[in-house]
Amino acid sequence: MIRDIGAQRILNVDLSSGRIWREEVDRRDLLQFLGGRGINAKLLYERVPKGIDPLGPGNVLIFGPGTLTGTSAPSSGRTSVTCKGPATGLYLKVSVGGHLGAELKYSGHDYVAFHGQAEHPVYLWIDDEAVEIRDARHLWGLGTREADRLIREELGDNDIEVGLIGPAGENGVLFSCIIFSLYNSASRGGPGAVMGSKNLKALAIRGTGGFRLAEGEQFSELALQTREELSKDAGSESLFRWGTSGSVPALNELKMLASYNFSQVRIDDAEKLSGQYLEDEGYLTGRESCFSCSTACHRFVRSKEHPYGVVRDSGPELETMLSLGAECGIVDTEALIKSNQLCNDYGLDVISAGHVISWAMESYEKGLIKGRQADDLDLHFGNVESQLDLIRRIALREGLLGDLLANGTKHAAEEVGGDSWKWAIQAKGLEQSACDTRAAKSYALAFAVNPRGPDHLMTECYAEFGITEEARDLIRRITGDEKHADPKLLEHRSSIVRWHEDCYAATDALGFCAFTSTAAYAVNPKNMAQLFSYALGIPLSEEELMRAGRRIVTLERCFNVREGARREHDVLPWRMMNDPVPEGPTKGMVTDKVMLDGLLDEYYQMHGWDLGTGIPKRETIESLGLSGLCGDIAVD
Amino acid sequence: MTLSLAAWLPQMRDFDGGFMDTITIDAEKCTACMACELACSFAHEGAFVPTLSRIRVVRFMGEGLNVPIVCVNCARPACVEVCPTGAAHIDRSVPVVRVNAEECIGCGECVSACPFGAADFSEEKQVALICDLCDGHPACVEHCIYGALTFEPVQSLAKRKRRLAAEAYSHRDEVS
Numbered sequence: 112m113i114r115d116i117g118a119q120r121i122l123n124v125d126l127s128s129g130r131i132w133r134e135e136v137d138r139r140d141l142l143q144f145l146g147g148r149g150i151n152a153k154l155l156y157e158r159v160p161k162g163i164d165p166l167g168p169g170n171v172l173i174f175g176p177g178t179l180t181g182t183s184a185p186s187s188g189r190t191s192v193t194c195k196g197p198a199t200g201l202y203l204k205v206s207v208g209g210h211l212g213a214e215l216k217y218s219g220h221d222y223v224a225f226h227g228q229a230e231h232p233v234y235l236w237i238d239d240e241a242v243e244i245r246d247a248r249h250l251w252g253l254g255t256r257e258a259d260r261l262i263r264e265e266l267g268d269n270d271i272e273v274g275l276i277g278p279a280g281e282n283g284v285l286f287s288c289i290i291f292s293l294y295n296s297a298s299r300g301g302p303g304a305v306m307g308s309k310n311l312k313a314l315a316i317r318g319t320g321g322f323r324l325a326e327g328e329q330f331s332e333l334a335l336q337t338r339e340e341l342s343k344d345a346g347s348e349s350l351f352r353w354g355t356s357g358s359v360p361a362l363n364e365l366k367m368l369a370s371y372n373f374s375q376v377r378i379d380d381a382e383k384l385s386g387q388y389l390e391d392e393g394y395l396t397g398r399e400s401c402f403s404c405s406t407a408c409h410r411f412v413r414s415k416e417h418p419y420g421v422v423r424d425s426g427p428e429l430e431t432m433l434s435l436g437a438e439c440g441i442v443d444t445e446a447l448i449k450s451n452q453l454c455n456d457y458g459l460d461v462i463s464a465g466h467v468i469s470w471a472m473e474s475y476e477k478g479l480i481k482g483r484q485a486d487d488l489d490l491h492f493g494n495v496e497s498q499l500d501l502i503r504r505i506a507l508r509e510g511l512l513g514d515l516l517a518n519g520t521k522h523a524a525e526e527v528g529g530d531s532w533k534w535a536i537q538a539k540g541l542e543q544s545a546c547d548t549r550a551a552k553s554y555a556l557a558f559a560v561n562p563r564g565p566d567h568l569m570t571e572c573y574a575e576f577g578i579t580e581e582a583r584d585l586i587r588r589i590t591g592d593e594k595h596a597d598p599k600l601l602e603h604r605s606s607i608v609r610w611h612e613d614c615y616a617a618t619d620a621l622g623f624c625a626f627t628s629t630a631a632y633a634v635n636p637k638n639m640a641q642l643f644s645y646a647l648g649i650p651l652s653e654e655e656l657m658r659a660g661r662r663i664v665t666l667e668r669c670f671n672v673r674e675g676a677r678r679e680h681d682v683l684p685w686r687m688m689n690d691p692v693p694e695g696p697t698k699g700m701v702t703d704k705v706m707l708d709g710l711l712d713e714y715y716q717m718h719g720w721d722l723g724t725g726i727p728k729r730e731t732i733e734s735l736g737l738s739g740l741c742g743d744i745a746v747d
Numbered sequence: 748m749t750l751s752l753a754a755w756l757p758q759m760r761d762f763d764g765g766f767m768d769t770i771t772i773d774a775e776k777c778t779a780c781m782a783c784e785l786a787c788s789f790a791h792e793g794a795f796v797p798t799l800s801r802i803r804v805v806r807f808m809g810e811g812l813n814v815p816i817v818c819v820n821c822a823r824p825a826c827v828e829v830c831p832t833g834a835a836h837i838d839r840s841v842p843v844v845r846v847n848a849e850e851c852i853g854c855g856e857c858v859s860a861c862p863f864g865a866a867d868f869s870e871e872k873q874v875a876l877i878c879d880l881c882d883g884h885p886a887c888v889e890h891c892i893y894g895a896l897t898f899e900p901v902q903s904l905a906k907r908k909r910r911l912a913a914e915a916y917s918h919r920d921e922v923s
Binding site for chain 2 (some may be wrong): 181263269292322335
């Protein structure tokens with residue numbers, strides 16, 4: 112079926128009753144929320160009332176590719192996965208690449224919303240208009256690689272797209288992920304556990320249709336021009352050549368490489384964690400794109416002769432290299448290729464997996480976890496064997512330690528007690544990604560207010576480092592002067608964060624990759640708005656696009672407010688606020704409570720949120736047109 | 748290793764218009780971004796519909812290999828030879844294979860005959876899908892920013908291949 116790109120449809124599935132029904136998306140909603148992450152947020156707000164158990168049948172798991180996903184707009188193939196998150200009990204949006212989002216669009220659907228809970232393991236098969244809930248009992252317990260292969264085999268088509276969970280999601284690990292197209296992961300905050308709680312192993316899609324655009328010629332021309340600009344952007348070039356881990360050598364040199372559970376800022380032999388090393392030493396065998404991507408940051412690697420057998424799989428990216436690598440004191444490339452593969456196969460978020468293990472290592476070295484409680488493992492930093500063993504134990508909830516760590520560092524530290532909560536690098540229940548928020552203040556603010564917990568994947572303020580000319584130019588446009596491209600400064604951080612929030616939300620809603628708009632800058636609010644207008648034939652200005660971004664961010668905030676989150680939840684991990692950076696150019700820095708309070712005051716003020724509680728004010732809600740949805744939680 | 752399909756495809760040309768450029772493929776550079784499929788379907792159908800694209804990327808999931816497959820414009824095209832109605836024919840002015848939609852009866856003979864799987868049949872349009880090189884300006888090549896697709900005389904490819912093969916000799920000192 113070839114359809115109009117603006118005629119969006121939701122495919123609803125109630126796994127409890129087996130009922131399947133479709134709804135049209137109101138055009139006015141599409142303009143207000145842009146699609147993808149925005150419409151997902153609205154659906155979640157309407158359908159998941161306060162206090163629902165994230166792992167119970169009342170949670171709703173929504174897959175929403177961007178409005179431009181499936182078109183030639185560069186790097187627009189991403190999907191937002193939204194639900195109430197089990198790690199935090201709060202709002203959860205995860206963005207994932209691969210090809211599944213485009214395939215869903217081509218099947219004639221723009222969103223899939225899973226309700227309820229199946230009686231036994233099932234998977235959903237979307238074959239254009241024909242939608243079927245199929246038995247998955249024979250797939251339960253299998254790793255993502257094998258289950259993916261079997262699904263393709265039994266459906267008799269190698270070219271379908273599959274999104275699925277591994278044993279970690281089945282076992283309710285609070286940081287289990289959903290894997291798309293084998294290599295791409297909806298990772299953070301435990302969406303895999305939500306899928307597992309619904310007894311939903313997988314989602315398989317064949318879409319043979321496509322779209323007609325309102326002003327196709329203009330769209331296609333601008334998309335190609337943007338694609339070419341993007342491929343020339345300095346940030347993009349490095350991402351293509353070395354992938355995300357191309358920044359490792361520079362981070363180490365600058366003593367900004369999070370290591371040993373954030374107690375150190377550099378590590379010996381860091382180059383072994385880099386994209387350069389993967390290429391130079393012959394591990395790199397290919398570069399992969401997500402759908403319609405002109406960056407291809409994804410690696411494909413082959414390990415050589417290590418004790419765990421030759422691995423051919425997707426390659427470790429920056430966060431794997433840091434979280435499972437440097438943070439655990441491990442600089443063994445072969446081992447990290449293996450750890451990465453295990454996490455993908457079991458279906459674990461590499462960032463949290465790395466940080467629960469690095470927390471356990473620090474707790475072990477400090478004598479708080481030992482003997483039987485450590486499952487008799489040697490948990491000194493740098494122990495590769497123990498890491499590989501623990502990944503399996505966590506995914507299968509095996510042993511005392513495996514089961515303990517499967518609930519994340521917040522719960523684990525509560526169990527273990529003592530001071531171990533101080534080195535649990537988490538806030539709101541989510542482990543922080545390996546970015547030092549002591550020495551980068553926009554990151555500090557962005558991480559603290561992030562509705563899903565402290566990471567860089569809701570608001571990426573990379574520009575504050577001013578590394579590329581494009582980044583400095585952006586900071587000049589936001590703050591009036593490029594000298595503010597300095598992460599140590601406290602001034603102008605709120606406006607930098609807010610610009611990136613708005614931009615990131617719009618980026619997600621249209622399906623673009625954040626690398627194109629907040630690490631490289633060839634995709635920007637102006638051409639995003641223009642592409643949206645050409646596609647739908649509805650004029651949308653740059654300002655309206657950014658305003659829609661803010662509407663999404665505010666609605667997500669409201670979800671958390673309704674769940675009881677307040678100003679005191681907007682914090683950073685204890686270590687970021689209290690343990691100074693030990694050495695290097697940022698030596699002595701922390702983002703303490705006084706600093707954070709100052710940042711929050713300015714940020715809330717700018718947003719029109721109540722200073723004492725962080726709750727959006729009535730006038731703010733009204734001015735964004737959100738009164739009908741969440742007027743009841745606003746304050747005067 | 749250079750994995751180039753064109754290296755083993757028959758590229759002889761004896762059309763009236765003489766030799767012309769053709770699409771050559773370097774699969775090692777393909778990242779499966781699918782820009783070629785989108786560009787092709789847009790150029791021919793005015794819509795983004797990969798199943799209507801005349802070029803298709805075959806992905807080997809789990810192996811990191813992606814191979815674009817497209818009509819190589821054979822000198823003696825099997826699709827034309829087997830077409831019972833003459834719908835598939837050589838347009839000697841360009842020269843490319845074209846499909847006359849009105850004469851195509853949807854028998855699928857061209858799909859069976861093409862040795863490369865480059866001919867397909869559209870359920871939606873009830874017509875055979877075969878690349879027409881966009882009359883000499885292939886959209887897929889224009890949109891391939893990774894350099895996996897090139898539009899060039901087949902002799903240029905031969906020259907590059909010769910250079911690659913010869914390079915083995917240029918390292919003879921290191922070897923001996």
